[in-house]
Amino acid sequence: MRLRLFLLPILLAALASAQTAGFTTTQSMQNETRATAALLEKLHISKKDMGSVDMNSVVKTYCENLDGAKMYFTAEEVDEFVNRYGKTLDLYLQRGNLTPAFEIFALFKKKVNERTVSNIAALDQPIDLTQPGTFPVDRKKAEWPANQEAADSLWTRRLRLDMLSELLGEDRTGSNKTPKDLALPEITPEKTKEAAARLKKRYDKSRTYLNFDQHEVEELFLNSYSSQYDPHSTFFSQQSLEEFEIAMRNSLVGIGATLSDEDGFCVIKDILPGGPLDLSRQAKPGDKIIAVGQDTKGEMEDIVGMRLSKAISRIRGKQGSSVRLLVDMAGGGRKTIVLKRDQIKLVGQMASAKLVEVTNGNGTVMIGVIDLPSFYGKNPDGSGSSPSADIEQLINKLKPLGMKALIMDLRKNGGGLLNEAVDISGLFIPKGSVLQVRGSDGRSEDYRDEDEKVAWNGPLIVLTTKLSASASEIFAGAMRDHRRAIVVGDTNTHGKGSVQSILDLSRFDKNLKSAVKVTIQKWYAPSGSSIQLKGVPADIVVPSVYSVLPVAEADLDRPLPWDSVTPTLTKADEGEWLKAKLSTDLIAQLSSSSARRQSELPEFLTLSRTIDWTKSRQVRKDVSLSLEQRSTERKDDIEFREQIRRELSDYAKKAFKVRDVKLDAAVEQDKKDGASAAAKSKKASRMRDPLEDDDWPDYDIQLQEAVRIATDWTALLPGASVAAATSAAQSQDLKKK
Numbered sequence: 001m002r003l004r005l006f007l008l009p010i011l012l013a014a015l016a017s018a019q020t021a022g023f024t025t026t027q028s029m030q031n032e033t034r035a036t037a038a039l040l041e042k043l044h045i046s047k048k049d050m051g052s053v054d055m056n057s058v059v060k061t062y063c064e065n066l067d068g069a070k071m072y073f074t075a076e077e078v079d080e081f082v083n084r085y086g087k088t089l090d091l092y093l094q095r096g097n098l099t100p101a102f103e104i105f106a107l108f109k110k111k112v113n114e115r116t117v118s119n120i121a122a123l124d125q126p127i128d129l130t131q132p133g134t135f136p137v138d139r140k141k142a143e144w145p146a147n148q149e150a151a152d153s154l155w156t157r158r159l160r161l162d163m164l165s166e167l168l169g170e171d172r173t174g175s176n177k178t179p180k181d182l183a184l185p186e187i188t189p190e191k192t193k194e195a196a197a198r199l200k201k202r203y204d205k206s207r208t209y210l211n212f213d214q215h216e217v218e219e220l221f222l223n224s225y226s227s228q229y230d231p232h233s234t235f236f237s238q239q240s241l242e243e244f245e246i247a248m249r250n251s252l253v254g255i256g257a258t259l260s261d262e263d264g265f266c267v268i269k270d271i272l273p274g275g276p277l278d279l280s281r282q283a284k285p286g287d288k289i290i291a292v293g294q295d296t297k298g299e300m301e302d303i304v305g306m307r308l309s310k311a312i313s314r315i316r317g318k319q320g321s322s323v324r325l326l327v328d329m330a331g332g333g334r335k336t337i338v339l340k341r342d343q344i345k346l347v348g349q350m351a352s353a354k355l356v357e358v359t360n361g362n363g364t365v366m367i368g369v370i371d372l373p374s375f376y377g378k379n380p381d382g383s384g385s386s387p388s389a390d391i392e393q394l395i396n397k398l399k400p401l402g403m404k405a406l407i408m409d410l411r412k413n414g415g416g417l418l419n420e421a422v423d424i425s426g427l428f429i430p431k432g433s434v435l436q437v438r439g440s441d442g443r444s445e446d447y448r449d450e451d452e453k454v455a456w457n458g459p460l461i462v463l464t465t466k467l468s469a470s471a472s473e474i475f476a477g478a479m480r481d482h483r484r485a486i487v488v489g490d491t492n493t494h495g496k497g498s499v500q501s502i503l504d505l506s507r508f509d510k511n512l513k514s515a516v517k518v519t520i521q522k523w524y525a526p527s528g529s530s531i532q533l534k535g536v537p538a539d540i541v542v543p544s545v546y547s548v549l550p551v552a553e554a555d556l557d558r559p560l561p562w563d564s565v566t567p568t569l570t571k572a573d574e575g576e577w578l579k580a581k582l583s584t585d586l587i588a589q590l591s592s593s594s595a596r597r598q599s600e601l602p603e604f605l606t607l608s609r610t611i612d613w614t615k616s617r618q619v620r621k622d623v624s625l626s627l628e629q630r631s632t633e634r635k636d637d638i639e640f641r642e643q644i645r646r647e648l649s650d651y652a653k654k655a656f657k658v659r660d661v662k663l664d665a666a667v668e669q670d671k672k673d674g675a676s677a678a679a680k681s682k683k684a685s686r687m688r689d690p691l692e693d694d695d696w697p698d699y700d701i702q703l704q705e706a707v708r709i710a711t712d713w714t715a716l717l718p719g720a721s722v723a724a725a726t727s728a729a730q731s732q733d734l735k736k737k
Helices: 002-020 027-043 055-066 075-085 089-095 099-122 148-168 179-183 189-208 214-226 238-250 276-280 308-315 387-401 418-425 471-481 584-600 602-619 627-652 664-673 675-684 701-715 728-736
Strands: 134-136 234-236 257-262 265-271 288-294 322-328 334-340 352-360 363-371 403-409 432-439 444-449 460-464 486-489 498-504 515-524 622-624 657-661
Touching: 027 089, 027 214, 027 515, 055 075, 055 089, 055 099, 055 214, 075 099, 089 099, 099 148, 099 189, 099 214, 134 148, 148 189, 148 627, 214 234, 214 238, 234 238, 257 308, 265 276, 265 308, 276 334, 288 308, 352 387, 352 701, 363 387, 363 701, 387 403, 387 418, 387 657, 403 701, 418 432, 418 444, 418 471, 432 471, 460 471, 460 701, 471 486, 486 701, 584 602, 584 701, 602 627, 602 701, 622 627
Parallel strands: 363 403, 403 460, 460 486
Antiparallel strands: 134 622, 234 515, 257 265, 265 288, 288 322, 322 334, 352 363, 352 657, 432 444, 432 515, 498 515
């Protein structure tokens, strides 16, 4: 206590310094800060008190939130902030004092202004693009430059990088050029001058993006603190909460994408099924939006370096209006996408099905596939649809058509409503535990299916990737623990095993319009194993390119640890109702057959090369600053893409025959929108790899193998004929060879 009293004059001096920067802590901000700290301490699942939080890490995280690419601050400056505030930051938070946030932001704003002036001046001088050199791919994971001299050197290379990106990223929109022509655009003095002018404009705008109000600075700082608990606990300022509530009420209006800020770039993280971006088929996760234009003729506004919330405000607009996006594609090149802002078509979000016909020596085996893009639910007024009811309807349509096995495709399903995960699980088991939820008080609740009705009792495969998260993992984990299904796909699913709650701060002060999202629970599979970090393991691994991308819970900063609780399921119900019992020997046999195909069929060599290409981009630490080398790399990438395209086109000629099986609601929607719209939606709904562009062959290697595994399983069922035992998958192998 004596030490803290001794440091009080330092706190007061810092407060005076921050006031000169123009920001002061208001009474409401003081209440918000204290309430946020208290709620995290009392309600977070970790039960971590403030004294256990590394305050030095809070300061560093805040600096990273301001300077994500670590281009403005130096290590010396960050160390100074840590030394100044790290030991006393708990006092500031307890008192609701935001002085550290304001003072650090004031210096950051000053640094950006100074760097912008020097960058614009540097662009008036010739930039030599012939010299060798590299620039780090991911500055977020790098260290801050040691001092001002190191920062100057870093920015010299950054200017070369930005100039190369402008010169090599010419817009492909409407181009009739061949891939080889696109690999090496002509670099002329005029193009170089134009590129420099665009960069000057971008750098100059970076100063206007720093016009944060003090509530935005408060939010950044408090989230630097909340993120020490876990990646999903967040403070919402009044403005952010209003935007969040609008998104929850009307999230289906806009372009239909989840965006994130990565090193100052607005990056497409997820594309929502049935939305304008999804239906356009012109972008994919990993692409960067670098400029936005309104309507068809509005000026393209550069958004590189713009705060994400401001960039989103440029992209968002009235329903029916048009927006133009200039996109740097993850696979190379640049293009402009024109979209009409619209609501996501409900049918595009809903479950859909198809019947795959596999021919073997005993005739035709019918395999059903149900694609569930999310665990959606009915609206508060009772309108809309329930995925459990939709899946049951599709199963009842597939069974009369002769379905012998069912594949539940959850590869791009990021989750949704927990109760729907329970209800859908109930379609495949008579009754029993589906998951457990444990709160911060240590008490657990068992979520069970109590409806004995079973919609499908035959062979069931759950097809997953590293993108399959949350409610998808609840379903996959329950089916695996109940020995009801074989999980096929990436080695593990996403690994998010936590539950968040949004708590209004008006409970502390009726005048507050802000809130805190706190992780209050963790959930567990019936076996008692947490899904957190580990996800649901695949019984049979058929990898996707997402297996090598940093898209899992474990790739986030400071995720919660894995743990376990007492099981609620000790023995699966495998009574007479179940017509497709699982055993270790059966899974081993199916896995062995799949492994043989993956080692012999040429399509898996294509898949392996695609995964290796994707991985090489992920592990690459630096990008070349040589125009010649960058041009060669781009040409090689385009030629590789075209080779993969040709191979997939050949495989598609021998793919299994497929028949669509539609929900009644989808049939009605087709009558309104027409067959062409339905076909476009269907093509847009399938999984897309980072290599894919607009006109990619429709051949799904993972799904094709899942169908073969399902067909093998049907041949091994009790009562299957000898002829059927020579599986359809083997027949398909011979065709491909």
